[in-house]
Amino acid sequence: MFLDLTILAIVLAAASGLPGLFLARSSVRGERIAAWLMAGGALTGLVCAAVTVLGGGQPTAFFPWPAAGNAVVGLDALSAFFLVPVFLVGGLGPLYGLGYWPQRLHTSNGRKLRLFWGLLVAGMALLVISRHAMAFLLGWEIMALSAFFLVATEDHREESRRASWVYLVATHVGTLTLFGLFALWRHTTGSYALEPVGQDTLSLGTLHLLFFLALLGFGLKAGVMPLHFWLPGAHASAPCHVSAMLSGVVLKMGIYGLVRWLSLLPSPPAAWGSIILALGAVSGLLGVVFAIGQHDLKRLLAYHSVENIGIILLGLGVAMLGRSSGHPEWVALGLAGGLLHVWNHSFFKSLLFFCAGAVVHGAHTRQIDRMGGMAKAMPWTAACFLVGAVAICGLPPLNGFVSEWFVYLGLLKTALSGGTAAMVGVPVLAMVGALAVACFVKVYGTVFLGEPRTRAAGHAREAPLSMRLPMLALGACCALIGLAPVLVGPVLDATTACWLADAGAETVRLGHIAPLGVISVLAFSLTACVAGVMVFLGRPALASRAGPTWDCGYARPTGRMQYTASSFAQTIVLFFNRVLQPHGRRPRVVGLFPPPAHLHSHVDDAVLDRVLLPAGHRIEGWFNWFHRFQRGLTQHYVFYILLTLLALLCTLFPFKAHLAQWFAR
Amino acid sequence: MTNLLNTILVIVLMLNLFALGTSRIVSVIRTVAAQGALLSLLPLLLHEHLTLAAALTVVPTFALKGIIIPGMMIHALRDVKIKREVEPLIGLQPSVILGALATVFALLFADQLPLTDAHSGALIVPTAIATVLAGFILLTTRFKALTQVVGYLVLENGIFIFGMLLVEAMPLVVEMGVLLDLFVGIFVICIIVNQINQAFASMDTRRLVSLKE
DSSP states (O other): OHHHHHHHHHHHHHHTTHHHHTSOTTOSHHHHHHHHHHHHHHHHHHHHHHHHHHHOOOOEEEEOOTBTBOEEEEOOHHHHHHHHHHHHHHHHHHHHHHHHSOTTTOTTTHHHHHHHHHHHHHHHHHHHHBOBHHHHHHHHHHHHHHHHHHHTTTTTSHHHHHHHHHHHHHHHHHHHHHHHHHHHHHHHHSSOBOOOOOTTTSOHHHHHHHHHHHHHHHHHHHTOGGGOTTHHHHHHHSOHHHHHHIIIIIHHHHHHHHHHHHHHSSSOOHHHHHHHHHHHHHHHHHHHHHHHTOOBHHHHHHHHHHHHHHHHHHHHHHHHHHHHHTOHHHHHHHHHHHHHHHHHHHHHHHHHHHHHHHHHHHHSOOBGGGOOOHHHHOHHHHHHHHHHHHHHTTOTTSHHHHHHHHHHHHHHHHHHTTOGGGGTHHHHHHHHHHHHHHHHHHHHHHHHSSOOSSHHHHTOOOOOHHHHHHHHHHHHHHHHHHHOGGGTHHHHHHHHHHHHHHHTOOOOOHHHHSOHHHHHHHHHHHHHHHHHHHHHHTSHHHHTOOOOSOOTTOSSOOGGGSOOHHHHHHHHHHHTHHHHOOEEEOOOOOSSSOOOOOOEEEOOOTTIIIIIHHHHHHHHHHTGGGGGGOOSOHHHHHHHHHHHHHHHHHHHSOHHHHHHHHHOO | OHHHHHHHHHHHHHHHHHHHHOOBHHHHHHHHHHHHHHHHTHHHHHOSSOOHHHHHHHHHHIIIIIIIHHHHHHHHHHHHTOOBOOOOSSOHHHHHHHHHHHHHHHHHHHHHSOOOHHHHSSSHHHHHHHHHHHHHHHHHHOOBHHHHHHHHHHHHHHHHHHHHTTTTTSOHHHHHHHHHHHHHHHHHHHHHHHHHHHHHSSOBGGGGGGGOO
């Protein structure tokens, strides 16, 4: 019954944008209908997911699909776990869009955005509940293509078009890899069903091939470090709630695919866990380092997604190490950390993107160094952003701390009891956390504190209620998990049990190996301390000392003289000079009264700008000679057809017999 | 029967050469109209027993190839106010010579093909090949959009003659579908011709190169 309800939710989501298409462009009813339909679908889906993850049970349903056998869909704890972010962010997005992307201001692309939003949610929910390779691919492609159209929402801008094409290429390479993966699966197991197979069905070579194909295909979607190149551009040029969806949920579909796939493969070799750990360490560290070098708020948040995917992979790597060496407590801690971070990241990253949307909307720029002092104009947004920032840095008392704590515990336990590969993870995770704090101090300090640096930033207004409500809801989720991790304990236990049930190993309860109650107590006492300090600082005696935030003894200070985000990050950027290779124009200031000068610096993406684009240009250069045949004249092309036709006709002609006849005596 | 058939086919071959050798676009269109009208009679002559399917194809084929399509093209021609193909890629006489060579090649080549006895006597296969080649020559050497359309029509006529060999095996609906395709295609091109003329102030298809990426 809950499976049927989930399918109903998917249908509601897919249909949410349709009524708007039949209404006038100027009508605002379409967006309200879409928001209601999406909210209804999301609530239904969330209820189903909650009941399934807590109640267990694995109902399945069949859909006839003559070309590929019966398509099976089913709802188990793992699917339900991933349905939660899909429906939560999917349901909050259109509500946020009412204020952020209203139809009356975006008549040309608002309806398109809502249509593909609904399809995106439906596609992701379908792929999460499918138990059949073809149904999975169907959902995967619906997701990939609707995300493409969402990234290209503002297709009149060159930047959006370019980002969406890069995304399309990346996602189709991933899909091609998945075709290979499922074809190989069908070939070796004899069916498209995504069910665990016996120990001796697959040879070791096939097993490795399946693993690496899955890593490539799902890694491209998840944005693992060398494969992340589509991600910053796509996240930066999409509308903010789309970025929230992409970063918070679409990337997680890559993680879901990997997690689901690993549960199907029997007896994993120990190397897999180490490879996933290494990828996680690289993504985590480089993601945050590249984030520090960014000047664009949304690109910065996008690189933080790479970092968080790295943390999730660290957890998954620990779980894989535990599975291959038979340590159920490593599996429980690693998988719980990784999976909880999936939820957490989808909550706080969506929250951050929602806040970023409000800020960008108010300041009319995405450049961090052109904002400033936004906290005075938008106190709600500033508070929500602070919650998101504390959460993403993995600081108590919010949810990011809980999941990173599980990953730490798993890494330490593994490292101490023989898993040397995990030794790298602990310092990397610590460094990632420290750099993330530095990065968000930079962002929060520059964007929200101080004085406005531009006129537009000074004129910003607080976001409307429809935008604040989703932020508050997500912030509440972050706080709830952070303050009471006991609540998610059973969910994580059920999901881990589901993941291991396919593999046939025993499980350990999370509550027995991780101090969930202690985290709660610490979190509550820390919150009380912070609240106490704030009350103390807010006393009338202290608060009366009002004055400009930044003065520094100048007679006529302007907001533009403030310390910038770039100068704040300069030390760290220079420290990672070799990796970031920042470049730009740096003026020389000479004399006592130098003329006006401009400073400009930029950090290229490591893969897209330094490897893929030069390689693409090189290959294009090699094939330049072919332009000689492609002149654009129809007559030439018809002539090529004629030549081919004549050549084919000549193969029918018995030349040999004729020659023999002529030269015979 | 075979004599009458071969007479018609020889006329078709000569019309090919005439289409290649004339520069006035109206006469080219009329030539092709006459060719199409003649060809639409083929199903009546090809088989000893007149089948219903063959008889049914005659009327719409005659109407489309002989009257409607040429009418549309002459109409489009009047709209864009041009009369002559001024600069073909190769001159008119070399085109005729090429067409004659193609006809000779087709006759020689058809001799070598392993055909059934029923078809080996008639000129059907060589005419078909020669007409297809003539269509290709028109397509590759003329630059005006309308003469290109004529080239496609001649090409299609050649394919139609080939199709006559199969008229008993092919269902009627396929034949009608091909005709509908042709009609829609020409209809669209006639509209586009006008648009090209307006956008580029010329009917020269070489101007379309500027649309290339």
